[in-house]
Amino acid sequence: MPEGAHAHVQSGESLLFLTDEQLRKGIEAMFFAYRGFTADPDRILEEYGYGRAHHRALHFIHRSPGTTVNNLLAILGVTKQSLNRVLRTLIVDGLVESRVGKRDKRERHLFLTEAGDALERKLSDAQRARMRAAYRAAGPEAVAGFRQVLEAMMEPELRRHFKRLKDSGS
Known part of the structure; x- marks a missing residue:
């Protein structure tokens, strides 16, 4: 095994035996990183009177145009009542369009409107910039x-x- 590879394996193996203190530091780093990751979108969302639930809905509707309300419920892990509140706001504000399913009339398929797409892009651009900088640094x-x-x-x-x-x- 090359000398560098042996050192890499040893350092990797040592990570399998993390102390509680090392784990605590990782947990805290994750909390603070999440605050940074959500800070820019939070400022944008505040202008609209929206919260993170609105952001998550916009994100996943953008990722899967035509997704069903049930699929979005499964991804977001929120109650139907909570999601309906968020979707109702986004629909009334002209950011999301809900269409009745062609095969199953009980299903509602969700799509971003042009305005919804623009807001989603603004939110994700802010997060991509932060992720890109962090990835380049790491x-x-x-x-x-x-x-x-x-x-x-x-x-x-x-x-x-x-x-x-x-x-x-x-």
């Missing part, structure tokens, strides 16, 4: 490791949703 190995850690933390059902989105390639 380097490709750290990025790959970060993604592995995030996926390993996901509940199995959410990992399936994530995989479907990732595999859709859009």
